Amino acid sequence: MAMVCLSDFEAYAKKYLPKIAWDYFAAGADDCTTRDENILAYKRIRFRPRMLRDVSVMDIRTKILGSEISFPVGIAPTGFHQLAWPDGEKSTARAARAMNTCYIASTYSTCTLEEISAAAPGGLRWFQLYIHRNRAASQQLVRRAEALGFQGLVLTADLPYTGKRRDDVRNGFRLPPHMKVKNLERAFEVCKMSPLDPSVTWNDIYWLRSLTRLPIIIKGILTREDAELAVRHGVQGIIVSNHGGRQLDEGPATIDALVEVVEAVRGRVEVYVDGGIRKGSDVLKALALGAKCVFIGRPALWGLAYKGEEGLQDVLRILQDEFRLSMALAG
């Protein structure tokens, strides 16, 4: 089976992953309308291709918060990479470094931050976090990430509670016994209810700010109003995201929301987007609409499921080639 485009990796993962893992990665909230809209919205956007421009040399490198990456596609935070590949997030970190791009490690990793760092020293990494009821747990995670050389903190704002993903409920999804949410092992001990705090507000950004000198990127913004609030509360970046359509169903597609967020932000902070990226031309569309960089979630997991770090590199390389080609063809 030739791996020609990202759908090939999706088909492979669907075929070879255990159903419970595939379902978990594929899940969207409720009717999965928003999950699917993320993709459909890209298809509705049309290029106006220009001809006879010199496209013999193209520079596709970019910088995010000052760090150069080889092309504007990073790895979005997703949980439980060992469900896709035995080495889990260690493979992800290695692939991202090999491709010289940014990897946002999830709090819900099946490897510790320390293992991730050790697997690919020197790679560009950000750390995704939630604010926990137990603020000390959050604070400890921030300190660890900072100490390990993570270069950004990504605060997920759209998960006061977990969205309703029907297949996960049906499957009674939980991690197999040999996998653990290692970063939180100690935190879970002190907290029997859901460890995430649904009472978090914009003021908690100030608290987070006080803990660290790292840039804070807020993830999950979908409206101009919240984009304005984010800028005012001093974040350095915004990831326009609907959590892959896994939280509130029937909100906007991220590429549609990107337009109003970019407009509201007026260049004051960097804006990124995730959700629905399936082709290099999707990356070009996102950039044309004002994103500085995009992040991929499920496609990264399909790459892992195919061949670990090698498979993820394949996915990134295909996106890179397609992105470069579509830039050339669009003039």
Place this chain on the structure above:
Amino acid sequence: MAMVCLSDFEAYAKKYLPKIAWDYFAAGADDCTTRDENILAYKRIRFRPRMLRDVSVMDIRTKILGSEISFPVGIAPTGFHQLAWPDGEKSTARAARAMNTCYIASTYSTCTLEEISAAAPGGLRWFQLYIHRNRAASQQLVRRAEALGFQGLVLTADLPYTGKRRDDVRNGFRLPPHMKVKNLERAFEVCKMSPLDPSVTWNDIYWLRSLTRLPIIIKGILTREDAELAVRHGVQGIIVSNHGGRQLDEGPATIDALVEVVEAVRGRVEVYVDGGIRKGSDVLKALALGAKCVFIGRPALWGLAYKGEEGLQDVLRILQDEFRLSMALAG
């Protein structure tokens, strides 16, 4: 089979109900366009989710015509509950009371008003009625309902004649011999033709008003013009409804009609809506567009078909949980 969302109850009912009963409950007029539009119209409405608001405590109680209910979802009037579950409307009444919400009992119940009242004393109930050719029959029903403690009269305005439901014609639908429209047993004796009066006009509201001190809620309004007339004729509430798409096909979806009705009413009376509610987020959309409360029809019957009052409670509980979650996630 895990019952995770309302569609699971629908699938169960379709599988286990006798075809003639399933067809009767599922039926829409003509091509069923409006029946299906009721659902599709909800899907076209998009949220603008807001982030980082304190959603740790949410109060989802509401009041309808002064009575508190535990969350803004009641039971719409539908006929023949014994087709779904042996105890029929008695189970419905018990489930509604258990969930502390409002049940609108249909004239076409297979239990008498007295049986319904006795099954769940103290529950909040309204009574749905038509105006009969034999006005004395209508008057008698109103008196009985009032005496039994029903707290509202719901006048159905959209059934001067019964809509054409093709499957019912094909099936030659009628009640099995052991079931009866018990509330009308005596009325039917004096009236060989359809007992409903197609000559009813707005002035009959005054007649109804003269019979009772109960609030009158009119059901079946779909336009701003009729909403204005309803207010002027002194009703206390309006249920925006197209009878589940069972009367005139190719009219508006109720959630679309709600917008113009709410605008016309300008808060002078309470406005409710039924038709097409399948998820907690549908409830949130209806409330965001001005409804005070929604009523569910077919989903209640699916719950009954699954496990009687217990099944209906399951349905209500799922809607309640989904409603609360979508409120939190929408900020």
Place this chain on the structure above:
Amino acid sequence: MAMVCLSDFEAYAKKYLPKIAWDYFAAGADDCTTRDENILAYKRIRFRPRMLRDVSVMDIRTKILGSEISFPVGIAPTGFHQLAWPDGEKSTARAARAMNTCYIASTYSTCTLEEISAAAPGGLRWFQLYIHRNRAASQQLVRRAEALGFQGLVLTADLPYTGKRRDDVRNGFRLPPHMKVKNLERAFEVCKMSPLDPSVTWNDIYWLRSLTRLPIIIKGILTREDAELAVRHGVQGIIVSNHGGRQLDEGPATIDALVEVVEAVRGRVEVYVDGGIRKGSDVLKALALGAKCVFIGRPALWGLAYKGEEGLQDVLRILQDEFRLSMALAG
């Protein structure tokens, strides 16, 4: 098999007619886009139903060019009724008379005008004609129709050449040897090429006018410009029609074209419409948009195919009942 709605007759005809006959009746030009659009366009039109109006008595009779019919649905001109039922147009004439409505007999009938007249004396009938290269043939037909008591002449304007109906080409469609286009038997003898004259223009209306005192109705108008021309050239009626989607594919649906034609005509002549009528509510929509009456083509043939004149009466009766019901339910 219960015959509940017009689709049931369609299914019957598709099952029991010889394929070559079914294909001929069902055929649309090219991709059949316009044929199907005729139906889809009705579905896009929505009612605004009004409530609590006295609908106990409704008068659905109407007059077309001064003649009363029992309800506003007539029989459009279609060819070769013997392909559907042995008695052919004689059955059609009988059914139309029995239902007290208007039947437009086609030039391409498999019975003569004389046979049609004799089959149902006293019925309201119009005669559909083309203008032939051999003007004498046309003149003779007009004289015969007039002498036989036909009360209107319907000039088909949209067939300078026959549209491309792929299945007819594939099937090598022609009438079986025992059927004949009897009205034209003599005309065909003098004319080896297509008998219809593609050089006909608006001035030929004057010529037709000079031949007869019958009202002239022009069929096949789809634009405001042509509607204006038709009025100026002195026709008494316009049938908005695209020949059932059998001529130019990808023109407008007739119900959409009706709106602009009615607007242009401003009541100076009567406007009718054919194409896509499948339910009584379609009739109501056409009337609400300004048609004085509609005509049905394929559904009449399905009725014939089912049970001859009896089947066609069934079709008309269903439409009548549905029309009356939708009037009542729409208020």
Place this chain on the structure above:
Amino acid sequence: MAMVCLSDFEAYAKKYLPKIAWDYFAAGADDCTTRDENILAYKRIRFRPRMLRDVSVMDIRTKILGSEISFPVGIAPTGFHQLAWPDGEKSTARAARAMNTCYIASTYSTCTLEEISAAAPGGLRWFQLYIHRNRAASQQLVRRAEALGFQGLVLTADLPYTGKRRDDVRNGFRLPPHMKVKNLERAFEVCKMSPLDPSVTWNDIYWLRSLTRLPIIIKGILTREDAELAVRHGVQGIIVSNHGGRQLDEGPATIDALVEVVEAVRGRVEVYVDGGIRKGSDVLKALALGAKCVFIGRPALWGLAYKGEEGLQDVLRILQDEFRLSMALAG
């Protein structure tokens, strides 16, 4: 199997061509969205048919850059005709001459320009070229074409790099050993990398101009901005084209782009269009929107695959008949 419309030829070719050849001809870039949009966009355009105009005599001849063709449909440049029929481009040239229309021979022909010329002396032919890294190779091709009596040079502007056609990658598409890109045999020897130059700009039109007295037609324009540039750089004609949807996916359909190009050009040069023509009425639509002539790509290959030059003539004749009929029916 009767060959009634172009889809019949498509079905034949799909059935009888080797998969690798069918896939190559059918291929679109990425998701094939633009390939399919080319067709769908025609379907969205509606006629406003006019009646009672004298359509007994119609002249469908036209002139492109001063040369008369029998009807406004030419053969677009496509590669590798021997994949469809053993005689390859020689058959194409013969069919085009027989039908008295224009054939644009591709650089990627499997016959030499000399063979093509010799096969059908006197036919109207243009030559399609790219600008090569090796300018001498391009120059030599231009000289050969001019010397052989080709009457126009078609510069393809939308292929700085080849689009990503997934099936071709999966199939490992390359020409069978007995076929060659004969026109480039010598050029390939001096150039191991892709022979096409991605650094070409508008200024290279001046260079091309300096080589030849033939008119230059630019192919691949999709925006008003590029149309203006083309006119300013002195081309004689523009082919609105997206390379059959084989280059950048998710750009505009050509018939949609035609409108803005025609508007920008304001008659200063001739405008043609290719892509998505499947019926004679599509030709009429393109002409009504301002094209002087259309060119067909895949349908020509299907014709070849069916019966060589005879099959291609069948395709052209069907288009001609359909075009004439739709002109008559549209008035």
